[in-house]
Amino acid sequence: MTEPAxxxxxxxxxxxxxxxxxxxxxxxxxxxxxxxxxxRRVAGRETSGGLNLxxxxxxxxxxxxxxxxxxxxFAGVRAAWLEQVHGATVVDAADAPLDxxxxxxxxxxxxxxxxxMVADCxxxxxxxxxxxxxxxxxxxxxxxxxxxxxxxxxxxxxxAQGDAADLHAYLGPAIGPNAFEVGDEVREAFLAAAQPAExxxxxxxxxxxxxxxxxxxxxxxxxxxxxxxxxxxxxVTGGQACTVSExxxxxxxxxxxxxxRMAALIWLAQ
Numbered sequence: 001m002t003e004p005a006x007x008x009x010x011x012x013x014x015x016x017x018x019x020x021x022x023x024x025x026x027x028x029x030x031x032x033x034x035x036x037x038x039x040r041r042v043a044g045r046e047t048s049g050g051l052n053l054x055x056x057x058x059x060x061x062x063x064x065x066x067x068x069x070x071x072x073x074f075a076g077v078r079a080a081w082l083e084q085v086h087g088a089t090v091v092d093a094a095d096a097p098l099d100x101x102x103x104x105x106x107x108x109x110x111x112x113x114x115x116x117m118v119a120d121c122x123x124x125x126x127x128x129x130x131x132x133x134x135x136x137x138x139x140x141x142x143x144x145x146x147x148x149x150x151x152x153x154x155x156x157x158x159x160a161q162g163d164a165a166d167l168h169a170y171l172g173p174a175i176g177p178n179a180f181e182v183g184d185e186v187r188e189a190f191l192a193a194a195q196p197a198e199x200x201x202x203x204x205x206x207x208x209x210x211x212x213x214x215x216x217x218x219x220x221x222x223x224x225x226x227x228x229x230x231x232x233x234x235x236v237t238g239g240q241a242c243t244v245s246e247x248x249x250x251x252x253x254x255x256x257x258x259x260x261r262m263a264a265l266i267w268l269a270q
Contacts, residue, residue: 093109123137176245
């Protein structure tokens with residue numbers, strides 16, 4: 001049986017007011033051809049039709065390539081796919097080699113999408129309001145602590161020949177603060193990287209786990225907003241979804257271990 005085509009209802013869109021040149025979306029787990037455990041989940045049951053976009057997940061590569069083709073046809077763009085390594089390297093999407101080892105890309109070239117893949121880590125989409133440049137960052141806790149958001153925002157601002165404070169940011173679906181359990185070393189890494197004025201806010205982003213000494217529940221969204229605020233970026237939307245607690249919408253590595261990957265894309269229209 002042929003699976004239904006990818007539709008607008010299968011994706012999320014940033015609720016920002018920017019130039020119509022800026023196009024962006026985040027996929028969910030619906031709209032593709034992957035089979036369980038990479039499929040859709042309907043009424044608590046795994047079915048076919050998953051839009052897994054990750055080639056290194058154990059899924060049938062033919063299914064992943066078909067899913068990627070569906071996505072790019074739907075969006076009408078080509079994509080700069082990355083080999084994400086939880087670091088802080090940013091590349092130019094128009095010049096990056098295939099599967100460049102990086103966790104963010106930026107571009108001022110129309111028709112090519114900056115893409116990051118996620119299944120709990122935080123996707124951050126950035127643009128200037130006039131639609132001169134865009135960028136996408138994959139912010140796991142390591143990359144976030146290392147400055148991936150700031151580096152991406154600064155690159156987008158430079159391409160737009162403006163200031164980072166003029167940017168808009170969208171925080172896509174990620175592991176929520178009630179589900180993201182981390183150790184003391186993660187909290188200490190963020191506190192060590194915090195500027196003096198940020199230390200209280202950073203500390204408040206980590207809530208001691210009530211039943212596990214030495215563990216905390218971390219708020220990735222709050223930490224990302226803090227890093228954006230460091231650059232003066234205040235027009236920030238998103239940051240409500242939780243990949244772990246919404247199994248019918250999102251893939252989650254923390255929840256399922258063997259699972260697919262979603263994608264967050266942003267590009268400039270021709």
